[in-house]
Amino acid sequence: MSHDARHSCSVCSPIPDSMQVETLHTPERLPEAVDKLEIIGGYTLDGQVRKCPACGAWFIYTHDHDSQSGVGYGYTDEGIYRTTATAAKERLEKALERAQKSLAEFTKSEPRDYYASMAESSAEEIKRIEKELKRFTS
Numbered sequence: 001m002s003h004d005a006r007h008s009c010s011v012c013s014p015i016p017d018s019m020q021v022e023t024l025h026t027p028e029r030l031p032e033a034v035d036k037l038e039i040i041g042g043y044t045l046d047g048q049v050r051k052c053p054a055c056g057a058w059f060i061y062t063h064d065h066d067s068q069s070g071v072g073y074g075y076t077d078e079g080i081y082r083t084t085a086t087a088a089k090e091r092l093e094k095a096l097e098r099a100q101k102s103l104a105e106f107t108k109s110e111p112r113d114y115y116a117s118m119a120e121s122s123a124e125e126i127k128r129i130e131k132e133l134k135r136f137t138s
Protein backbone atom coordinates (compact mmCIF):
# COMPACT_ATOMS: atom_id res chain seq x y z
CA MET A 1 0.00 0.00 0.00
CA SER A 2 1.21 3.47 -0.74
CA HIS A 3 2.20 6.04 1.79
CA ASP A 4 -0.76 8.20 0.80
CA ALA A 5 -3.30 5.43 1.19
CA ARG A 6 -2.15 4.82 4.75
CA HIS A 7 -2.65 8.38 5.81
CA SER A 8 -6.02 8.73 4.17
CA CYS A 9 -7.51 5.62 5.74
CA SER A 10 -10.45 6.65 7.92
CA VAL A 11 -9.83 3.81 10.36
CA CYS A 12 -6.12 3.14 10.80
CA SER A 13 -4.44 6.44 9.94
CA PRO A 14 -4.07 7.45 13.64
CA ILE A 15 -1.96 4.34 14.28
CA PRO A 16 1.78 4.93 13.90
CA ASP A 17 4.16 2.44 12.28
CA SER A 18 5.19 1.21 15.68
CA MET A 19 4.17 2.15 19.19
CA GLN A 20 4.49 0.65 22.63
CA VAL A 21 2.95 1.86 25.88
CA GLU A 22 3.11 0.82 29.51
CA THR A 23 -0.44 1.08 30.82
CA LEU A 24 -0.06 0.00 34.43
CA HIS A 25 2.01 2.94 35.67
CA THR A 26 1.59 5.55 32.97
CA PRO A 27 -1.39 7.26 31.34
CA GLU A 28 -0.07 6.27 27.92
CA ARG A 29 -2.54 4.42 25.76
CA LEU A 30 -2.56 3.10 22.23
CA PRO A 31 -4.78 5.03 19.79
CA GLU A 32 -8.46 4.04 19.97
CA ALA A 33 -8.23 2.96 16.36
CA VAL A 34 -6.37 -0.15 17.53
CA ASP A 35 -9.66 -1.47 18.93
CA LYS A 36 -11.33 -0.98 15.56
CA LEU A 37 -8.95 -3.37 13.85
CA GLU A 38 -10.28 -6.80 13.04
CA ILE A 39 -8.74 -9.55 15.18
CA ILE A 40 -7.69 -12.45 12.98
CA GLY A 41 -5.66 -14.76 15.20
CA GLY A 42 -2.63 -15.56 17.30
CA TYR A 43 -1.75 -14.90 20.92
CA THR A 44 -1.41 -11.35 22.18
CA LEU A 45 1.63 -12.39 24.23
CA ASP A 46 3.82 -12.91 21.18
CA GLY A 47 1.84 -11.03 18.56
CA GLN A 48 -1.77 -11.17 17.49
CA VAL A 49 -2.50 -10.49 13.84
CA ARG A 50 -5.02 -7.72 13.23
CA LYS A 51 -6.28 -6.21 10.02
CA CYS A 52 -7.73 -2.84 9.16
CA PRO A 53 -11.36 -3.40 8.07
CA ALA A 54 -11.22 -0.36 5.78
CA CYS A 55 -7.94 -0.57 3.86
CA GLY A 56 -6.71 -4.10 4.64
CA ALA A 57 -3.45 -2.99 6.27
CA TRP A 58 -1.84 -5.57 8.56
CA PHE A 59 -0.88 -5.03 12.20
CA ILE A 60 0.63 -6.98 15.04
CA TYR A 61 -0.81 -6.32 18.47
CA THR A 62 1.01 -7.37 21.63
CA HIS A 63 -0.16 -7.38 25.22
CA ASP A 64 2.15 -8.53 27.96
CA HIS A 65 1.10 -8.41 31.57
CA ASP A 66 3.44 -9.26 34.41
CA SER A 67 1.52 -10.13 37.52
CA GLN A 68 2.99 -13.52 38.31
CA SER A 69 4.11 -13.04 41.86
CA GLY A 70 2.30 -9.98 43.14
CA VAL A 71 5.67 -8.76 44.42
CA GLY A 72 7.63 -6.04 42.74
CA TYR A 73 6.70 -3.42 40.30
CA GLY A 74 4.88 -5.34 37.60
CA TYR A 75 3.97 -3.95 34.22
CA THR A 76 1.45 -4.08 31.45
CA ASP A 77 2.91 -3.49 28.03
CA GLU A 78 0.78 -3.00 24.99
CA GLY A 79 2.13 -2.54 21.52
CA ILE A 80 1.04 -2.18 17.95
CA TYR A 81 3.04 -2.16 14.78
CA ARG A 82 2.39 -2.29 11.08
CA THR A 83 3.56 -5.32 9.21
CA THR A 84 3.63 -6.60 5.65
CA ALA A 85 1.15 -9.02 4.11
CA THR A 86 3.93 -11.59 3.75
CA ALA A 87 4.85 -11.41 7.42
CA ALA A 88 1.19 -11.49 8.44
CA LYS A 89 0.64 -14.59 6.33
CA GLU A 90 3.60 -16.42 7.89
CA ARG A 91 2.37 -15.55 11.34
CA LEU A 92 -1.17 -16.67 10.54
CA GLU A 93 0.08 -20.01 9.28
CA LYS A 94 1.81 -20.60 12.61
CA ALA A 95 -1.23 -19.36 14.53
CA LEU A 96 -3.43 -21.74 12.57
CA GLU A 97 -1.26 -24.70 13.47
CA ARG A 98 -1.33 -23.71 17.12
CA ALA A 99 -5.10 -23.16 17.15
CA GLN A 100 -5.66 -26.58 15.59
CA LYS A 101 -3.53 -28.21 18.29
CA SER A 102 -5.42 -26.29 21.00
CA LEU A 103 -8.74 -27.33 19.52
CA ALA A 104 -7.70 -30.98 19.58
CA GLU A 105 -6.63 -30.63 23.23
CA PHE A 106 -9.76 -28.76 24.33
CA THR A 107 -12.03 -31.24 22.60
CA LYS A 108 -10.81 -34.11 24.74
CA SER A 109 -10.25 -32.27 28.06
CA GLU A 110 -12.37 -32.36 31.21
CA PRO A 111 -14.43 -30.71 32.62
CA ARG A 112 -16.44 -30.66 29.42
CA ASP A 113 -18.37 -27.44 30.04
CA TYR A 114 -15.25 -25.47 30.75
CA TYR A 115 -13.33 -26.68 27.72
CA ALA A 116 -16.30 -26.57 25.36
CA SER A 117 -16.24 -22.77 25.23
CA MET A 118 -12.47 -22.75 24.75
CA ALA A 119 -12.82 -25.28 21.94
CA GLU A 120 -15.45 -23.06 20.40
CA SER A 121 -13.23 -19.99 20.42
CA SER A 122 -10.36 -22.00 18.91
CA ALA A 123 -12.70 -23.23 16.20
CA GLU A 124 -13.77 -19.66 15.48
CA GLU A 125 -10.16 -18.52 15.33
CA ILE A 126 -9.35 -21.33 12.87
CA LYS A 127 -12.22 -20.22 10.65
CA ARG A 128 -11.07 -16.60 10.68
CA ILE A 129 -7.46 -17.54 9.89
CA GLU A 130 -8.42 -19.94 7.10
CA LYS A 131 -10.62 -17.31 5.52
CA GLU A 132 -7.71 -14.83 5.46
CA LEU A 133 -5.18 -17.38 4.24
CA LYS A 134 -7.46 -18.24 1.31
CA ARG A 135 -7.35 -14.61 0.23
CA PHE A 136 -3.59 -14.77 -0.10
CA THR A 137 -3.75 -17.64 -2.55
CA SER A 138 -6.64 -16.34 -4.62
Ligand SMILES: [Zn+2]
Pocket: 009, 010, 011, 012, 013, 052, 053, 054, 055, 056, 057
Ligand atom coordinates in the same frame (compact mmCIF):
# COMPACT_ATOMS: atom_id res chain seq x y z
ZN1 LIG B 1 -6.73 1.29 7.25
